[in-house]
Amino acid sequence: MIVLQGFPPNRTTTNPYLVMLAETLRAQPDVEVQNFTWKTALTGTFDVYHVHWPENLGSGSSPLKSLARQLLTLAFLARLKAKRIPIVRTVHNLERPSGLGRLQHRILDTFENQTAVRIRLNRHTPCPPGSAVRLIPHGHYIDWFSRFPAPQTVPGRIAFTGLVRRYKGVESLITAFRALRGPGLSLHVAGNPSSESISGEIRRLCGDDQRIHLSLAFQSEEDFAREIREAQLVVLPYKLMHNSGGTLAALSLQRPVLIPDNEINRELAREVGPGWVHLFSGELTAEDLQRAVDAVEQNPPAQAPDLSSRGWEHTGRAHVRAYEQALHRIGASIPGVSA
Missing domain, CATH: 3.40.50.2000 (Glycogen Phosphorylase B;)
Incomplete structure (x- = not known):
């Protein structure tokens, strides 16, 4: 199973939660983790896309760069839909950021509609009625x-x-x-x-x-x-x-x-x-x-x-089960994972 994570290769400013998640997933049998690049997103091969803060994809350092990234995001979402690649989303926040434009809201609406499985970090995070939800508590930093x-x-x-x-x-x-x-x-x-x-x-x-x-x-x-x-x-x-x-x-x-x-x-x-x-x-x-x-x-x-x-060994296994559920919901086989 190849999982495209929604964050780029590690930087000094990368959230440690994301770094630890990628590391623990790479330690799971039959799982390959790829970090997000636009080339991989638009041309690469992967089975599941896991996003944390989808609003970040459409954000750039200038209005022109933001627009370019928003158009790339729409193309990426269209590719996911055409190739029947499920989205797994970790729901970190209760509300969308303020100040988003109409196109950004359209992108987030599309993410919502195409999400196969939602991961919440605590049981009080609201999710759409009837959606597939997994509870995976935030791992520790020990x-x-x-x-x-x-x-x-x-x-x-x-x-x-x-x-x-x-x-x-x-x-x-x-x-x-x-x-x-x-x-x-x-x-x-x-x-x-x-x-x-x-x-x-x-x-x-x-x-x-x-x-x-x-x-x-x-x-x-x-x-x-x-x-x-x-x-x-x-x-x-x-x-x-x-x-x-x-x-x-x-x-x-x-x-x-x-x-x-x-x-x-x-x-x-x-x-x-x-x-x-x-x-x-x-x-x-x-x-x-x-x-x-x-x-x-x-x-x-x-x-x-x-x-x-909140140990990461449990967290990694729980994420793999979420990815398997997402593949099952779209009727896809689970690569590298025995039944």
Whole structure:
């Protein structure tokens, strides 16, 4: 079975989740993984196409390049339909990105119509009625980060790491932290802002508070891991959190998290065990931060978080079954896989 993954060959900025998925699939018997290139998509040989963020295919660095890629995407979708190659899609987000044009929406509609199997990372992700759905939880990052040194935790340090985007609520974290007056507290914000306006607003909110350290730039994997490991508490104050690789990264590095209170995160708290997941409701406040800091200091977790159900060996096998189901739904044989 040849699977075309919807992301290009690895770069330094490639999401580790995608890298680990490709690696674990390559370790499966009778499975060959190809990374996405336009040449492979339009002329190559493969049995299944697996896409994660289909909107990325139609996005370019200029309006002209975006249009060219959107036309290529339509040609690719037409080829998939003509050759009866099924699409398997991992549904990461609840909604489409804002600001898409009419042609981009048409492309995403076509993806929806041609998708044979949807993979959701938690059971609360909505999917169209009657669609074929597989639940495959997001894998952990334990092995991924094990190659980096483990620094000592800095008492009182709170951290946010990852891409700095408007919906992630970094502004509310800074505002809440500045209202804290406890001794020995510090805040590290590390990650690349999505715009100059967000960067400027964050710097303005920090003011002259010497307890706050900003590193508003791309973080290497080692830098990312170090920021998390040095923190006593990782705070991800997203305005909407559905699937969070950042939360799993922090837990994989054995650092407690403070994240929004919703059904998904309450289930995660039960899954990993007491003391690891702390929750807040509504807008993050200084009281939420203080409560979580006190809990981590006074009642730290007694054992490592339980991420046993998120091992990549299981994840790889589950993806292969999803690909087999997609081939079965279009009536195709399953190459290299015995019945």
